[in-house]
Amino acid sequence: EKPVFPKGFLWGGSSSSWQIEGAVEEDGKTLSLMDLNSRKKKPYADDTYASDHYHHYREDIRLMAKAGLTSYRFSISWSRIYPTKDGKLNQKGIDFYNDLINELLNYNITPIVTIYHYDMPVWIDKEYDGWYGRGIIKEFDKYARTLFSEFGDRVKYWLSINEQNMQICYGDWLGIDKHPDTWFKDKWKVNHVMNLCHAKAVIACHELVPGGKIGPVPGYVPIYPYSCNPQDQIAAMNAEELTEKVWDDLYAHREYNGFIKNYWKQYQINPDIRPGDMELIKQAKIDFFGLNCYRSNTAKYCSQNDTSQAYILNKTGKKGGLIFPKVPGLYQLVRNPYVEYTDWDWEKDPVSLRYMLRYVWDHYQLPMIITENGYGEHEKVSDDGKVHDPERIAFLREQIKQVGLAIQDGCKVFGYNPWTFLDVLSTGNGMSKRYGFVYVNTTDEDKLDFRRIPKDSYYWYSKLVKSNGEN
Numbered sequence: 149e150k151p152v153f154p155k156g157f158l159w160g161g162s163s164s165s166w167q168i169e170g171a172v173e174e175d176g177k178t179l180s181l182m183d184l185n186s187r188k189k190k191p192y193a194d195d196t197y198a199s200d201h202y203h204h205y206r207e208d209i210r211l212m213a214k215a216g217l218t219s220y221r222f223s224i225s226w227s228r229i230y231p232t233k234d235g236k237l238n239q240k241g242i243d244f245y246n247d248l249i250n251e252l253l254n255y256n257i258t259p260i261v262t263i264y265h266y267d268m269p270v271w272i273d274k275e276y277d278g279w280y281g282r283g284i285i286k287e288f289d290k291y292a293r294t295l296f297s298e299f300g301d302r303v304k305y306w307l308s309i310n311e312q313n314m315q316i317c318y319g320d321w322l323g324i325d326k327h328p329d330t331w332f333k334d335k336w337k338v339n340h341v342m343n344l345c346h347a348k349a350v351i352a353c354h355e356l357v358p359g360g361k362i363g364p365v366p367g368y369v370p371i372y373p374y375s376c377n378p379q380d381q382i383a384a385m386n387a388e389e390l391t392e393k394v395w396d397d398l399y400a401h402r403e404y405n406g407f408i409k410n411y412w413k414q415y416q417i418n419p420d421i422r423p424g425d426m427e428l429i430k431q432a433k434i435d436f437f438g439l440n441c442y443r444s445n446t447a448k449y450c451s452q453n454d455t456s457q458a459y460i461l462n463k464t465g466k467k468g469g470l471i472f473p474k475v476p477g478l479y480q481l482v483r484n485p486y487v488e489y490t491d492w493d494w495e496k497d498p499v500s501l502r503y504m505l506r507y508v509w510d511h512y513q514l515p516m517i518i519t520e521n522g523y524g525e526h527e528k529v530s531d532d533g534k535v536h537d538p539e540r541i542a543f544l545r546e547q548i549k550q551v552g553l554a555i556q557d558g559c560k561v562f563g564y565n566p567w568t569f570l571d572v573l574s575t576g577n578g579m580s581k582r583y584g585f586v587y588v589n590t591t592d593e594d595k596l597d598f599r600r601i602p603k604d605s606y607y608w609y610s611k612l613v614k615s616n617g618e619n
């Protein structure tokens with residue numbers, strides 16, 4: 149089976165501002181919560197510099213162009229654009245992104261811009277209690293409108309909020325659950341505020357960007373039933389609803405689905421939906437789905453009498469560190485005996501991509517672009533001065549094959565943007581978990597030169613891109 153990628157398919161790479169830029173307090177930028185997160189903690193790299201892309205972006209884009217990339221998905225740092233609560237625009241922040249966008253366009257690389265990728269400005273957090281308060285909605289609207297007016301003449305593809313579902317489901321991991329004791333109920337209120345911000349951005353994009361297209365970016369983890377025991381099938385459905393479908397349905401149908409309304413009733417949860425909110429959401433018609441997918445999960449029946457167990461992610465990169473969650477009465481996640489696992493206990497499952505594309509296409513009939521997919525690894529430069537990453541090549545080769553198969557199944561997919569072109573900070577492991585096609589030297593602090601070294605996968609990916617997916 150030879151995959152057939154459509155002409156003009158966007159082969160790119162993906163990143164986010166706080167994970168790649170550095171220069172966290174330069175040229176008027178103020179801190180985001182993520183900037184504080186990893187500061188000077190080992191084995192985290194110090195995020196004051198991240199990959200120092202802020203100072204190396206021209207070199208990085210040159211490397212992208214040489215590899216033949218036709219798209220690049222990145223995010224804008226809110227606190228670079230609006231650094232303080234007085235609401236004054238930071239022209240130097242605008243200038244940076246103008247230069248970045250123009251440089252991409254010089255090489256015919258299509259920019260795909262995420263408005264918000266985890267990096268909550270400290271001032272917004274202080275002023276409005278982050279996503280908890282509704283005060284953030286007008287600020288988000290203002291910020292998104294600024295981006296559309298400043299860059300919308302050249303940027304046509306926009307993404308609203310990165311992995312809103314993951315932020316809500318794994319609040320402790322991404323630091324969004326500021327009040328952990330009440331998070332079980334609060335999360336739906338916070339989620340509703342995020343939905344309103346997403347909706348504002350979608351509406352404003354269509355108003356301000358001629359020919360502009362905008363979509364959400366759910367983090368997609370397909371969930372299989374552990375066995376053909378009918379109870380395991382129901383468990384898989386419960387898990388998929390609570391981690392994924394509730395969001396997909398909201399974005400595509402622009403209303404909360406039946407599952408979640410019933411769930412709120414059952415657990416006496418009030419998501420604080422106010423008059424006018426659902427009318428606003430109803431207006432926010434998305435143009436496509438951005439989709440992030442790295443792995444799958446497997447669910448099994450969990451009795452009402454079982455004890456609940458929180459999801460504990462593996463942050464060490466030593467196999468076996470992950471603890472699967474148990475949600476009594478709904479589901480528990482378990483290991484899948486049919487797939488292999490990475491050192492971070494992530495399922496190596498290329499079929500998850502085909503499943504995701506099939507599911508989203510069949511249910512919503514909207515074009516899709518893969519905005520993240522990739523393989524994290526401990527890596528270092530070999531004695532020969534090169535970086536050999538055969539596992540990444542093997543992993544991505546299989547993943548891309550499945551995208552081809554999904555296209556043959558009839559799914560409308562218009563691009564593939566793996567995480568990530570360049571090594572960047574990982575959410576939980578700094579530079580100890582690298583994903584790039586290009587290595588960034590941040591290891592030796594005495595000689596911190598941020599040298600870029602294309603890995604073996606860079607040359608492999610470049611060949612694949614230039615042949616439109618021959619693999």
Ligand code: BGP
Nearest residue numbers: 164311367524573574575576581
């Ligand atoms: C996604 C995020 C990215 C990225 C990636 C890899 O969920 O959108 O920001 O970091 O996961 O995850 P990690 O860095 O934890 O390995």
